[in-house]
Amino acid sequence: MTEADRNTGESAAQGRAPLSRRRMLGFSGASLLVGAAAGAGLDRVAAAEENRAPGADAIAFHGPHQAGIATPVQDRLHFATFDVITDDRARLVRLLKEWTAAAAAMTQGRPVGAGAVGGPAVAPPDDTGEALGLPPSRLTLTIGFGPTLFDKDGKDRFGLKARRPAALADLPHFPGDNLDPDRSGGDIAVQACADDPQVAVHAIRNLARLGFGVVAVRWSQLGFGKTSSTTPDAQTPRNLFGFKDGTENISGGDAAALDEHVWAGKGDGADWMAGGSYLVARRIRMHIETWDRTPLREQQDVFGRDKREGAPAGKAKERDKPDLSKMKPDAHVRLAHPDSNGGSRILRRGYSFTDGTDGLGRLEAGLFFIAFQRDPRTGFIRVQRNLATDAMNEYVQHVGSGVFACPPGVREGGYWGETLFA
Numbered sequence: 222m223t224e225a226d227r228n229t230g231e232s233a234a235q236g237r238a239p240l241s242r243r244r245m246l247g248f249s250g251a252s253l254l255v256g257a258a259a260g261a262g263l264d265r266v267a268a269a270e271e272n273r274a275p276g277a278d279a280i281a282f283h284g285p286h287q288a289g290i291a292t293p294v295q296d297r298l299h300f301a302t303f304d305v306i307t308d309d310r311a312r313l314v315r316l317l318k319e320w321t322a323a324a325a326a327m328t329q330g331r332p333v334g335a336g337a338v339g340g341p342a343v344a345p346p347d348d349t350g351e352a353l354g355l356p357p358s359r360l361t362l363t364i365g366f367g368p369t370l371f372d373k374d375g376k377d378r379f380g381l382k383a384r385r386p387a388a389l390a391d392l393p394h395f396p397g398d399n400l401d402p403d404r405s406g407g408d409i410a411v412q413a414c415a416d417d418p419q420v421a422v423h424a425i426r427n428l429a430r431l432g433f434g435v436v437a438v439r440w441s442q443l444g445f446g447k448t449s450s451t452t453p454d455a456q457t458p459r460n461l462f463g464f465k466d467g468t469e470n471i472s473g474g475d476a477a478a479l480d481e482h483v484w485a486g487k488g489d490g491a492d493w494m495a496g497g498s499y500l501v502a503r504r505i506r507m508h509i510e511t512w513d514r515t516p517l518r519e520q521q522d523v524f525g526r527d528k529r530e531g532a533p534a535g536k537a538k539e540r541d542k543p544d545l546s547k548m549k550p551d552a553h554v555r556l557a558h559p560d561s562n563g564g565s566r567i568l569r570r571g572y573s574f575t576d577g578t579d580g581l582g583r584l585e586a587g588l589f590f591i592a593f594q595r596d597p598r599t600g601f602i603r604v605q606r607n608l609a610t611d612a613m614n615e616y617v618q619h620v621g622s623g624v625f626a627c628p629p630g631v632r633e634g635g636y637w638g639e640t641l642f643a
Protein backbone atom coordinates (compact mmCIF):
# COMPACT_ATOMS: atom_id res chain seq x y z
CA MET A 222 0.00 0.00 0.00
CA THR A 223 1.40 3.41 -0.94
CA GLU A 224 1.31 6.50 1.29
CA ALA A 225 -1.48 7.90 -0.84
CA ASP A 226 -3.52 4.74 -0.42
CA ARG A 227 -3.43 5.06 3.34
CA ASN A 228 -5.81 7.99 3.29
CA THR A 229 -8.36 6.54 0.95
CA GLY A 230 -8.06 2.82 0.59
CA GLU A 231 -7.88 3.46 -3.16
CA SER A 232 -4.91 3.51 -5.49
CA ALA A 233 -2.75 6.57 -6.01
CA ALA A 234 -3.61 6.41 -9.69
CA GLN A 235 -7.30 6.79 -8.85
CA GLY A 236 -6.46 9.68 -6.56
CA ARG A 237 -4.71 11.44 -9.44
CA ALA A 238 -7.64 11.34 -11.88
CA PRO A 239 -7.56 14.65 -13.79
CA LEU A 240 -10.25 17.30 -13.40
CA SER A 241 -12.78 17.19 -16.18
CA ARG A 242 -12.75 20.25 -18.42
CA ARG A 243 -16.35 20.96 -17.41
CA ARG A 244 -15.32 21.16 -13.76
CA MET A 245 -12.35 23.31 -14.64
CA LEU A 246 -14.64 25.71 -16.42
CA GLY A 247 -16.54 26.16 -13.16
CA PHE A 248 -13.82 28.46 -11.93
CA SER A 249 -14.61 32.13 -12.04
CA GLY A 250 -11.59 33.04 -14.14
CA ALA A 251 -12.20 30.27 -16.60
CA SER A 252 -15.75 31.43 -17.11
CA LEU A 253 -14.25 34.44 -18.90
CA LEU A 254 -13.52 32.04 -21.70
CA VAL A 255 -17.05 32.62 -22.86
CA GLY A 256 -16.96 35.05 -25.75
CA ALA A 257 -13.95 36.02 -27.80
CA ALA A 258 -11.55 33.51 -26.36
CA ALA A 259 -13.93 30.58 -26.07
CA GLY A 260 -12.89 28.81 -29.23
CA ALA A 261 -9.21 28.76 -28.51
CA GLY A 262 -9.77 28.43 -24.77
CA LEU A 263 -10.36 24.70 -24.57
CA ASP A 264 -7.04 23.97 -26.20
CA ARG A 265 -5.34 26.21 -23.70
CA VAL A 266 -7.15 24.40 -20.86
CA ALA A 267 -5.79 21.15 -22.24
CA ALA A 268 -2.33 22.66 -22.22
CA ALA A 269 -2.82 23.79 -18.64
CA GLU A 270 -3.24 20.20 -17.56
CA GLU A 271 0.40 19.73 -18.47
CA ASN A 272 1.52 22.72 -16.42
CA ARG A 273 2.36 20.83 -13.26
CA ALA A 274 4.14 17.55 -12.98
CA PRO A 275 1.94 14.87 -11.40
CA GLY A 276 4.09 12.16 -9.92
CA ALA A 277 4.34 9.37 -7.42
CA ASP A 278 4.61 11.91 -4.62
CA ALA A 279 0.91 12.84 -4.70
CA ILE A 280 -1.24 12.11 -1.65
CA ALA A 281 -4.82 11.18 -2.51
CA PHE A 282 -7.25 14.02 -1.79
CA HIS A 283 -10.52 12.06 -1.61
CA GLY A 284 -11.27 9.50 1.08
CA PRO A 285 -12.98 8.86 4.40
CA HIS A 286 -10.58 11.16 6.28
CA GLN A 287 -8.90 14.36 5.21
CA ALA A 288 -5.26 13.96 4.27
CA GLY A 289 -2.79 15.88 6.44
CA ILE A 290 -3.80 14.24 9.69
CA ALA A 291 -2.76 10.57 9.74
CA THR A 292 -0.82 10.73 6.46
CA PRO A 293 3.00 10.93 6.77
CA VAL A 294 4.24 14.34 7.88
CA GLN A 295 5.89 16.45 5.17
CA ASP A 296 8.85 18.80 5.64
CA ARG A 297 7.11 22.17 5.37
CA LEU A 298 3.98 23.95 6.53
CA HIS A 299 1.94 26.95 5.54
CA PHE A 300 -1.00 27.32 7.91
CA ALA A 301 -3.57 30.08 7.42
CA THR A 302 -6.83 31.09 9.01
CA PHE A 303 -9.54 33.11 7.30
CA ASP A 304 -12.36 35.35 8.47
CA VAL A 305 -15.55 35.01 6.45
CA ILE A 306 -16.46 38.55 5.42
CA THR A 307 -19.92 37.88 4.00
CA ASP A 308 -23.10 36.74 5.77
CA ASP A 309 -24.28 35.02 2.60
CA ARG A 310 -24.36 31.28 3.28
CA ALA A 311 -24.80 30.39 -0.41
CA ARG A 312 -21.67 32.37 -1.35
CA LEU A 313 -19.71 30.61 1.34
CA VAL A 314 -20.85 27.18 0.14
CA ARG A 315 -19.99 28.18 -3.43
CA LEU A 316 -16.49 29.11 -2.30
CA LEU A 317 -16.07 25.83 -0.41
CA LYS A 318 -16.93 24.01 -3.65
CA GLU A 319 -14.42 26.08 -5.62
CA TRP A 320 -11.80 25.53 -2.94
CA THR A 321 -12.40 21.79 -3.04
CA ALA A 322 -11.88 21.60 -6.80
CA ALA A 323 -8.74 23.72 -6.49
CA ALA A 324 -7.41 21.66 -3.57
CA ALA A 325 -8.08 18.38 -5.39
CA ALA A 326 -6.17 19.70 -8.41
CA MET A 327 -3.22 21.22 -6.53
CA THR A 328 -2.64 18.16 -4.34
CA GLN A 329 -2.33 16.08 -7.51
CA GLY A 330 0.15 18.51 -9.05
CA ARG A 331 -2.32 20.19 -11.35
CA PRO A 332 -2.94 23.93 -11.60
CA VAL A 333 -6.05 25.73 -10.44
CA GLY A 334 -8.73 26.10 -13.11
CA ALA A 335 -7.33 26.81 -16.56
CA GLY A 336 -3.89 27.22 -15.06
CA ALA A 337 -1.30 29.96 -14.98
CA VAL A 338 -0.82 30.27 -18.72
CA GLY A 339 -3.68 28.29 -20.23
CA GLY A 340 -6.48 30.82 -20.11
CA PRO A 341 -7.40 33.79 -22.25
CA ALA A 342 -4.80 36.54 -22.52
CA VAL A 343 -7.45 39.17 -21.69
CA ALA A 344 -8.10 37.81 -18.17
CA PRO A 345 -5.93 37.24 -15.10
CA PRO A 346 -4.84 33.60 -14.99
CA ASP A 347 -6.77 31.18 -12.74
CA ASP A 348 -3.51 29.99 -11.16
CA THR A 349 -0.81 32.29 -9.82
CA GLY A 350 1.90 30.19 -11.44
CA GLU A 351 4.71 29.83 -8.91
CA ALA A 352 4.24 26.07 -8.78
CA LEU A 353 4.47 25.64 -12.57
CA GLY A 354 6.59 22.61 -13.31
CA LEU A 355 6.87 21.52 -9.68
CA PRO A 356 5.78 18.01 -8.65
CA PRO A 357 2.93 17.53 -6.09
CA SER A 358 5.55 17.31 -3.30
CA ARG A 359 3.09 15.30 -1.14
CA LEU A 360 0.95 18.43 -0.74
CA THR A 361 -1.99 17.95 1.61
CA LEU A 362 -4.66 20.54 2.33
CA THR A 363 -6.73 20.12 5.47
CA ILE A 364 -9.64 22.39 6.31
CA GLY A 365 -11.12 23.15 9.72
CA PHE A 366 -13.99 25.31 10.98
CA GLY A 367 -13.50 27.56 14.01
CA PRO A 368 -16.04 28.33 16.77
CA THR A 369 -16.76 31.76 15.26
CA LEU A 370 -18.11 30.20 12.06
CA PHE A 371 -20.95 28.85 14.18
CA ASP A 372 -21.52 31.83 16.41
CA LYS A 373 -19.72 35.18 16.19
CA ASP A 374 -20.48 37.71 18.96
CA GLY A 375 -23.88 36.05 19.47
CA LYS A 376 -24.71 36.21 15.76
CA ASP A 377 -25.59 33.03 13.87
CA ARG A 378 -24.47 34.27 10.43
CA PHE A 379 -24.82 31.01 8.55
CA GLY A 380 -27.55 29.13 10.46
CA LEU A 381 -24.92 26.81 11.92
CA LYS A 382 -25.20 27.59 15.63
CA ALA A 383 -27.15 24.45 16.49
CA ARG A 384 -24.61 22.34 14.60
CA ARG A 385 -21.60 23.44 16.66
CA PRO A 386 -20.12 20.33 18.27
CA ALA A 387 -19.68 20.47 22.05
CA ALA A 388 -16.15 19.20 21.41
CA LEU A 389 -15.40 22.44 19.52
CA ALA A 390 -15.02 24.11 22.90
CA ASP A 391 -13.39 27.51 23.27
CA LEU A 392 -9.94 26.95 24.73
CA PRO A 393 -9.68 28.24 28.30
CA HIS A 394 -6.98 30.62 29.45
CA PHE A 395 -3.96 28.61 30.57
CA PRO A 396 -1.39 29.92 33.06
CA GLY A 397 1.39 31.75 31.22
CA ASP A 398 -0.65 32.35 28.06
CA ASN A 399 0.17 35.63 26.33
CA LEU A 400 -2.04 35.27 23.28
CA ASP A 401 -1.98 37.78 20.48
CA PRO A 402 -5.51 38.16 19.04
CA ASP A 403 -3.92 38.88 15.63
CA ARG A 404 -2.35 35.44 15.71
CA SER A 405 -5.36 33.62 17.12
CA GLY A 406 -8.77 32.34 16.04
CA GLY A 407 -10.33 32.48 12.60
CA ASP A 408 -13.57 31.19 11.07
CA ILE A 409 -11.78 28.73 8.80
CA ALA A 410 -8.29 27.24 8.93
CA VAL A 411 -6.36 25.56 6.14
CA GLN A 412 -3.25 23.53 6.88
CA ALA A 413 -1.03 23.12 3.82
CA CYS A 414 1.84 20.66 4.21
CA ALA A 415 4.31 19.75 1.47
CA ASP A 416 7.92 18.78 1.00
CA ASP A 417 8.50 21.97 -0.99
CA PRO A 418 7.65 25.30 0.76
CA GLN A 419 6.84 26.88 -2.60
CA VAL A 420 4.11 24.29 -3.18
CA ALA A 421 2.58 24.86 0.27
CA VAL A 422 2.63 28.65 -0.09
CA HIS A 423 1.24 28.46 -3.62
CA ALA A 424 -1.70 26.41 -2.33
CA ILE A 425 -2.66 28.85 0.43
CA ARG A 426 -2.17 31.83 -1.85
CA ASN A 427 -4.46 30.39 -4.51
CA LEU A 428 -7.17 29.55 -1.98
CA ALA A 429 -6.96 33.11 -0.65
CA ARG A 430 -7.18 34.42 -4.19
CA LEU A 431 -10.27 32.35 -4.98
CA GLY A 432 -11.80 33.60 -1.73
CA PHE A 433 -11.57 37.29 -2.61
CA GLY A 434 -14.72 39.05 -1.37
CA VAL A 435 -15.85 36.04 0.68
CA VAL A 436 -12.95 35.43 3.04
CA ALA A 437 -9.89 37.40 4.18
CA VAL A 438 -6.69 35.96 5.58
CA ARG A 439 -6.63 36.56 9.33
CA TRP A 440 -3.15 35.23 10.10
CA SER A 441 -0.76 32.70 8.67
CA GLN A 442 2.26 30.74 9.81
CA LEU A 443 5.14 29.18 7.93
CA GLY A 444 6.85 26.15 9.40
CA PHE A 445 10.01 24.22 8.62
CA GLY A 446 11.49 21.12 10.22
CA LYS A 447 8.63 18.93 11.31
CA THR A 448 8.73 18.31 15.05
CA SER A 449 6.65 15.17 15.02
CA SER A 450 6.16 12.21 12.78
CA THR A 451 3.32 9.80 12.17
CA THR A 452 5.74 7.19 10.83
CA PRO A 453 7.52 5.63 13.84
CA ASP A 454 10.02 3.74 11.64
CA ALA A 455 11.42 7.00 10.28
CA GLN A 456 14.15 8.92 12.11
CA THR A 457 12.57 11.10 14.80
CA PRO A 458 13.02 14.81 13.97
CA ARG A 459 14.50 17.31 16.44
CA ASN A 460 12.98 20.56 17.67
CA LEU A 461 14.77 23.91 18.19
CA PHE A 462 15.83 22.83 21.71
CA GLY A 463 17.80 20.08 19.95
CA PHE A 464 15.71 17.21 21.33
CA LYS A 465 14.05 14.41 19.41
CA ASP A 466 10.38 15.31 19.21
CA GLY A 467 7.56 12.97 18.27
CA THR A 468 8.90 9.71 19.68
CA GLU A 469 5.67 8.86 21.46
CA ASN A 470 3.26 10.10 18.82
CA ILE A 471 0.22 8.29 17.43
CA SER A 472 1.29 6.40 14.32
CA GLY A 473 -0.64 6.97 11.09
CA GLY A 474 -0.73 3.19 10.69
CA ASP A 475 -2.26 2.49 14.11
CA ALA A 476 -5.94 2.28 13.13
CA ALA A 477 -7.09 1.34 16.64
CA ALA A 478 -5.34 4.33 18.26
CA LEU A 479 -6.62 6.67 15.53
CA ASP A 480 -10.20 5.47 16.09
CA GLU A 481 -9.89 5.85 19.85
CA HIS A 482 -8.02 9.15 20.06
CA VAL A 483 -8.12 11.02 16.73
CA TRP A 484 -11.23 10.41 14.61
CA ALA A 485 -14.55 11.77 15.83
CA GLY A 486 -17.19 9.04 15.93
CA LYS A 487 -20.87 8.92 15.03
CA GLY A 488 -21.95 8.75 18.66
CA ASP A 489 -19.78 11.70 19.70
CA GLY A 490 -22.59 14.27 19.50
CA ALA A 491 -22.08 15.80 16.02
CA ASP A 492 -22.81 13.28 13.27
CA TRP A 493 -21.47 15.61 10.57
CA MET A 494 -18.01 15.30 12.16
CA ALA A 495 -17.85 11.48 12.05
CA GLY A 496 -14.51 10.61 10.44
CA GLY A 497 -13.21 14.12 11.11
CA SER A 498 -10.94 15.39 13.86
CA TYR A 499 -10.31 18.50 15.97
CA LEU A 500 -7.19 20.57 15.36
CA VAL A 501 -5.58 22.67 18.08
CA ALA A 502 -2.88 25.08 16.93
CA ARG A 503 -0.59 27.01 19.28
CA ARG A 504 2.18 29.35 18.31
CA ILE A 505 4.72 28.70 21.07
CA ARG A 506 7.64 31.07 21.37
CA MET A 507 10.79 29.26 22.49
CA HIS A 508 13.40 31.32 24.32
CA ILE A 509 16.27 29.57 22.64
CA GLU A 510 18.90 32.04 23.88
CA THR A 511 18.06 31.23 27.53
CA TRP A 512 17.94 27.54 26.66
CA ASP A 513 21.36 27.69 25.02
CA ARG A 514 22.83 28.91 28.35
CA THR A 515 21.25 26.02 30.26
CA PRO A 516 23.50 23.07 31.27
CA LEU A 517 22.93 19.81 29.41
CA ARG A 518 21.87 17.91 32.54
CA GLU A 519 19.22 20.52 33.29
CA GLN A 520 17.99 20.44 29.69
CA GLN A 521 17.61 16.67 29.90
CA ASP A 522 15.81 16.95 33.24
CA VAL A 523 13.34 19.40 31.68
CA PHE A 524 12.20 16.75 29.22
CA GLY A 525 12.96 13.54 31.15
CA ARG A 526 14.78 12.22 28.10
CA ASP A 527 18.43 12.36 27.06
CA LYS A 528 19.53 14.66 24.27
CA ARG A 529 21.67 12.33 22.14
CA GLU A 530 19.45 9.25 21.92
CA GLY A 531 16.10 10.54 23.13
CA ALA A 532 15.94 7.71 25.67
CA PRO A 533 13.64 8.15 28.68
CA ALA A 534 15.41 8.89 31.99
CA GLY A 535 17.17 5.78 33.30
CA LYS A 536 16.82 3.92 29.98
CA ALA A 537 19.24 3.37 27.08
CA LYS A 538 17.20 3.57 23.87
CA GLU A 539 14.69 6.03 22.45
CA ARG A 540 11.93 3.43 22.19
CA ASP A 541 12.44 1.95 25.67
CA LYS A 542 9.32 2.14 27.81
CA PRO A 543 9.51 5.25 30.01
CA ASP A 544 9.59 4.83 33.79
CA LEU A 545 7.94 8.08 34.83
CA SER A 546 9.14 7.71 38.43
CA LYS A 547 12.73 8.06 37.17
CA MET A 548 11.93 11.56 35.82
CA LYS A 549 11.71 14.79 37.83
CA PRO A 550 8.14 15.53 38.95
CA ASP A 551 8.05 18.57 36.65
CA ALA A 552 9.57 16.85 33.58
CA HIS A 553 7.66 17.61 30.37
CA VAL A 554 7.35 13.99 29.27
CA ARG A 555 6.19 12.86 32.72
CA LEU A 556 3.43 15.49 32.80
CA ALA A 557 2.38 14.98 29.15
CA HIS A 558 2.37 11.17 29.31
CA PRO A 559 -1.02 9.41 29.03
CA ASP A 560 -0.48 7.82 32.48
CA SER A 561 -0.55 11.33 33.98
CA ASN A 562 -3.63 12.34 31.96
CA GLY A 563 -6.20 9.58 32.40
CA GLY A 564 -4.98 7.80 29.24
CA SER A 565 -5.39 10.85 26.99
CA ARG A 566 -3.40 10.80 23.72
CA ILE A 567 -3.11 13.36 20.91
CA LEU A 568 -1.58 13.20 17.43
CA ARG A 569 1.10 15.90 17.25
CA ARG A 570 2.02 17.37 13.85
CA GLY A 571 3.89 20.59 14.63
CA TYR A 572 6.69 22.51 12.90
CA SER A 573 9.55 24.76 13.97
CA PHE A 574 9.50 28.40 12.95
CA THR A 575 11.75 31.45 13.00
CA ASP A 576 10.14 34.77 12.10
CA GLY A 577 12.90 37.35 12.18
CA THR A 578 13.89 38.94 15.48
CA ASP A 579 12.03 40.34 18.46
CA GLY A 580 13.82 43.71 18.42
CA LEU A 581 15.69 42.79 21.60
CA GLY A 582 18.51 40.94 19.89
CA ARG A 583 16.79 37.57 20.05
CA LEU A 584 15.39 35.31 17.36
CA GLU A 585 11.61 35.14 17.21
CA ALA A 586 11.68 31.35 17.14
CA GLY A 587 9.51 28.55 18.36
CA LEU A 588 7.24 25.64 17.74
CA PHE A 589 4.02 25.94 15.81
CA PHE A 590 2.28 23.20 17.75
CA ILE A 591 -0.51 21.35 15.97
CA ALA A 592 -2.42 18.48 17.54
CA PHE A 593 -5.33 16.44 16.22
CA GLN A 594 -7.70 14.70 18.57
CA ARG A 595 -11.17 13.23 18.87
CA ASP A 596 -12.16 15.77 21.51
CA PRO A 597 -10.01 18.75 22.63
CA ARG A 598 -11.63 18.71 26.07
CA THR A 599 -10.11 15.32 26.82
CA GLY A 600 -7.12 15.89 24.51
CA PHE A 601 -5.20 19.15 24.34
CA ILE A 602 -7.07 20.96 27.14
CA ARG A 603 -6.54 18.13 29.58
CA VAL A 604 -2.84 17.72 28.81
CA GLN A 605 -2.12 21.46 28.68
CA ARG A 606 -3.75 21.92 32.11
CA ASN A 607 -1.43 19.25 33.45
CA LEU A 608 1.55 21.07 31.94
CA ALA A 609 0.93 24.04 34.28
CA THR A 610 3.89 22.89 36.41
CA ASP A 611 6.07 21.89 33.43
CA ALA A 612 9.77 22.77 33.92
CA MET A 613 9.80 23.76 30.23
CA ASN A 614 7.48 26.72 30.95
CA GLU A 615 10.54 28.74 31.98
CA TYR A 616 11.68 28.59 28.34
CA VAL A 617 8.43 28.87 26.36
CA GLN A 618 5.37 31.07 26.03
CA HIS A 619 2.15 30.45 24.09
CA VAL A 620 1.48 33.50 21.92
CA GLY A 621 -1.11 32.32 19.37
CA SER A 622 -3.99 29.88 19.45
CA GLY A 623 -6.81 28.29 17.50
CA VAL A 624 -9.20 25.36 17.63
CA PHE A 625 -10.94 24.00 14.53
CA ALA A 626 -13.34 21.21 13.64
CA CYS A 627 -11.90 19.39 10.63
CA PRO A 628 -14.73 17.60 8.84
CA PRO A 629 -14.36 14.09 7.41
CA GLY A 630 -12.70 13.50 4.05
CA VAL A 631 -14.30 14.51 0.78
CA ARG A 632 -16.04 11.89 -1.38
CA GLU A 633 -15.58 12.08 -5.17
CA GLY A 634 -17.96 14.81 -6.35
CA GLY A 635 -18.39 16.18 -2.83
CA TYR A 636 -16.95 19.30 -1.23
CA TRP A 637 -15.19 20.48 1.93
CA GLY A 638 -17.80 20.84 4.69
CA GLU A 639 -20.57 19.08 2.75
CA THR A 640 -21.72 17.16 5.83
CA LEU A 641 -22.00 20.42 7.80
CA PHE A 642 -23.87 22.46 5.20
CA ALA A 643 -26.12 19.62 3.95
Ligand SMILES: C=CC1=C(C)c2cc3[nH]c(cc4nc(cc5[nH]c(cc1n2)c(C)c5CCC(=O)O)C(CCC(=O)O)=C4C)c(C)c3C=C
Pocket residue numbers: 460462464465466467468469470503505506507524526543553554557558559567587588590601604605608617
Ligand atom coordinates in the same frame (compact mmCIF):
# COMPACT_ATOMS: atom_id res chain seq x y z
C1 LIG B 1 -0.50 20.15 25.40
C2 LIG B 1 0.29 19.41 24.71
C3 LIG B 1 1.73 19.67 24.45
C4 LIG B 1 2.39 20.86 24.24
C5 LIG B 1 1.80 22.25 24.21
C6 LIG B 1 3.76 20.54 24.02
C7 LIG B 1 4.77 21.46 23.77
C8 LIG B 1 6.10 21.15 23.52
N1 LIG B 1 6.68 19.93 23.54
C9 LIG B 1 8.03 20.00 23.26
C10 LIG B 1 8.95 18.95 23.20
C11 LIG B 1 8.71 17.59 23.48
N2 LIG B 1 7.50 17.04 23.78
C12 LIG B 1 7.63 15.68 23.98
C13 LIG B 1 6.63 14.78 24.28
C14 LIG B 1 5.27 15.10 24.37
N3 LIG B 1 4.70 16.35 24.37
C15 LIG B 1 3.34 16.23 24.48
C16 LIG B 1 2.41 17.26 24.51
C17 LIG B 1 2.69 18.63 24.36
N4 LIG B 1 3.89 19.20 24.11
C18 LIG B 1 3.04 14.84 24.55
C19 LIG B 1 1.64 14.28 24.65
C20 LIG B 1 4.23 14.15 24.50
C21 LIG B 1 4.41 12.63 24.57
C22 LIG B 1 4.47 12.17 25.98
C23 LIG B 1 4.65 10.68 26.06
O1 LIG B 1 3.66 9.96 25.80
O2 LIG B 1 5.74 10.21 26.38
C24 LIG B 1 9.02 15.36 23.83
C25 LIG B 1 9.65 13.98 24.02
C26 LIG B 1 9.68 13.14 22.77
C27 LIG B 1 8.34 12.71 22.27
O3 LIG B 1 7.76 11.73 22.73
O4 LIG B 1 7.83 13.39 21.40
C28 LIG B 1 9.69 16.53 23.50
C29 LIG B 1 11.16 16.70 23.23
C30 LIG B 1 8.28 21.37 23.04
C31 LIG B 1 9.66 21.92 22.69
C32 LIG B 1 7.11 22.07 23.20
C33 LIG B 1 6.84 23.52 23.11
C34 LIG B 1 7.64 24.39 22.59
Ligand SMILES: [Fe+2]
Pocket residue numbers: 553557
Ligand atom coordinates in the same frame (compact mmCIF):
# COMPACT_ATOMS: atom_id res chain seq x y z
FE1 LIG C 1 5.73 18.13 24.12
